[in-house]
Each structure stands twice: as structure tokens, then as C-alpha cells.
Amino acid sequence: MNLVRDSGTAFAREFVPEVRAPVVLLFNAMTPLLFIGLFGPLLVSSGMGTASSWQWFLPGILVLLALSGTAGSGATLVGEAKSGAFERMLVTPMNRQAILIGRTLKEVVTLVAQGVLLIALLLPTDFTVHPVGALAGLLLLAFFGLGVGVLSFTLALVSKRNENVFYGVQQTLFFPLLLLSGVLLPMDQAPGWLYTVSRFNPVSYVVEAERSLFAGRVLEWTTLWGVLVCAGLAAIGLTVGTRTIRNTTA
Template sequence: MTALDTHTDAPLRTTAPAPTRATSTLLDVALVFGRELRPVVRDPFSVVFGLIQPLFFLGLFTPLLVASSGQSAAATLQWFVPGVIVMLALFGTSTTGANLQFEMQTGSHERTLVSPLSRSSLMIGRALKEIVPAIVQAVVIVAVAIPFGFRPDPAGLVVGLVILAGFCVGLGALSYALALAVKENQWAFWGVQQTLLFPLMLLAGILLPLTGAPGWLEVASRLNPLTYVVDAERALLDGTFGADATQGAVAAVLMAAVGLFVGSRAMRASA
């Protein structure tokens, strides 16, 4: 027997309410995140391969830094490992636009665009996927360095990885935006990526300290958002929660906000 409304004698609606816009967007983001992460889980070779270059830097630069600074290997690793972790994330997330270029070449990207998923969720889900490989690789680097004297603060490591994850989201989104801008011109993507990557890395003091650098280099370093993330990682992994950590968190949040804004606009404008 059908339930009736006491005032109008109309059948009561028993269907569930439609999801709100915010809920729908979150569901779309989760769907895209799972889709993007699935190939990495099935074939983690790319995550393992991405560790080779940072491990070489760790093995070759550490003895040089020990010799030049006169400090112990443990003290040198305490300064150098956080920079290597940031460099690892920088290499991984700045190249993710190449995956989107491959999808554009195969037609997969166009099929995704005609799906009912929102364009912003396509970008946010893709960018969030970059967090997982970066965190896994960072944990491996820390584990490799511990037997050689590196002593990370556990709480600082967790907070540092959260800050790094935020930065990775923004950088990954900018990489996707670059891929959408240059379309299938791979030479243009790699040219811009390489031109920007190494100055950012060097000005952040990842490989060499900038102490005593010329004034213009110090100014350029202060204008580099990556500098604040590197300083925060070094402070946090050393167990110091202070101004450096706060500035690094602010830089990561700003990078994430700018990257997602630019990336989402580029995704909505893509054909």
C-alpha cells in the first residue's frame, strides 16, 4: 500500500536526495584519483626507476660535501637528505604532463573529456595521484640513509611529507597545464620543463649551500618558493618546528592553490 501525504493525498517520494555539487565533485575526484593510481599499483617500475637518480646524488654528493665541509657523514646527511627528498619529488611531479601528452596522442584524453566528470575533478584527481609515488620514494630514501647516520625526527618526517605532498599537487597540476598548452609538441614540453627545473633546484640550495653566495643569488633564492619548502624539510626532519616549517607550509599551500587554479582553467579550456 502506497503511503499518502496527509495534506495532499499525494504519494510520498521515497527516492534518495540528489548529491550536492560538493559531494559530486569529491566523488569525481576520487574516481579520477583511483583511475590514475591503478597503473602505478599494477606496474610500480616507474616508482622504482625514479629512485635511481636521487640515490646516485646521495651516494656521490655526500662524500664531496663531507670533504668540503669537514663535518661528519651523519651531520652532512642530516642536511643533504631532506634536499634529496625534495629533489625526488621535483623530478617526479614536474614530468607528469608527459603522461597527459601520451593520452592526447592515443585519444584517451578526448574520451575522458566527454565523460560526465567535471573538468576540475579531472585535474585535481590527476594532481593528487602524484602524492603517492612521491611519498613512497621519500620513505625509501630515508630508510636507505638511516644506516649511514641519518636520524629523522618521526613527527617532523610526517609533517614534512604533508608539506611536500601539497607542493607536489601544485607542481603536478602546473605540469599538466603545460602539457595542455603545448598539446602534442613533446620537445616544447621538455624544453620548458628542463629550463625551469634546474634553476629552481639550484636556487633552492638542494645540492650546495648558498651561504656566502652573491647578493643577487640570495635575492633570487628568496623569490623561489622551493627554497622555503627545502628549509622546512631540513628543519622538520631535524625536529625543529618553527618559522622555517611555517614558511614552508605557506609556500606549499600557495603552490597547490596556484597550480590547481591554473591547471583547472587549462583543463576546462581544453577541447
């Protein structure tokens, strides 16, 4: 069956409930909102970062959104594999990849919408929006979300109806990836060994690229590394995910 058409149907199935209850969108953005509200002020008063702390902090928070939200989205698929809803889709002639892609695209749209929401919340502060940089930043975020999302759904397929496996892996990865990415504090102030370790964390490059984009510096090497990491992540995710769902037998 048609990949594009079926992805659209799968996307719509996931997206429509979200539109019907937009409050959910806000709930899903709870972690980053808490960071903005409860950690941000500390950052501002301690005078970290450059001219505006928000300018420095927001890009990291956007990446955190993907790590805390998008990365967990596979849990919905584990739930549907347990309930029978996933099985019912597998008996239809729909394209197998579309199941994965439709769901991931919904997560990407959610992620970007949350990003826009956070930017809007920061508008009353001294946060400056550089239009080109901000747009490029959101686009990069979308690509990052695509890779993270498709990997999350792949993990869900591999977890075989077992939430403990899913959450076990996801949580085990979450904190190292977060702490070694420089989302919360600048990594270049870290001790040498920690900085070195952080260089092996792909998320670091995404955070740095986002920071440079939101500072209005678009054409820089930092951006390129971030783009490469996101493209690589999406490519790996789509390849592994496609192979997994083709062999999935519910």
C-alpha cells in the same frame, strides 16, 4: 558529476598500473637515488653541513624528487592527448577538474612513497628520524607535490599535444629552480648577489622548511614560510589548472 567520486576514479586509473608494477616507482626515483649514491658520499667526505650530512642533504633531495619527477608528470597527459585516451575521457560526463586532481593525487602519493623509501634507505647511516618533524616534512612535501603536479598537468594542457613545448618549459625552469634553491650546497655560503637571487626562488623556502623539519625543529619561522609557499603554489596551480581544463577541448 561528482568531483570527489570522479577524482577517485581518475586517481585509481593512474594508481593501479603503479601498484601492478612497483618497480616503476623505483625507476622514477632514479635521480634522487643517484644523488644519494654518487653525490652524497662526496658531501659526507667534504664535511659539509652539520653533524650528519645526510640530515642536511635528504630534505633537499626530497624537494629534488618533486622537481625532477612530479614536475615531469604532465608528460603522461601530453602522451594521452596525442594518443586519443584523453579525448575519450573528455566525451564522458566525468567532472573536468577530477581529471586534473585525480592525476595529481597519484603523483603526490608516488612522491611521498619515494620519500619514505629514501628515508628507509638512510636508516642504516647516522641519519636520525625525528618522528614529528619527519611526518610534518612528508606532509609539506605532499603539499609541494600537489602544487607542482597540478601545474605540470596544466602545462601539459597548454602544450596542446606537443611534447617539445612541455619539455622545453619544464627543463628551462628545472635548473634555475634547482640551482637557486640550495638543494645541493648551502645557499648561505653563496656570494651576496646569488643569495639575493635565491630569495626570489620559492623552492628555497621549501628546502629550508624541510631541513628545519627533518632536524626536528617544527615550530619555527622557516617552517611557516615553507608552508605558505606550498599553500600558495597549490592554490595558484588549482585555480589556473581548473580554468584551463574547463576550456580544454582536446
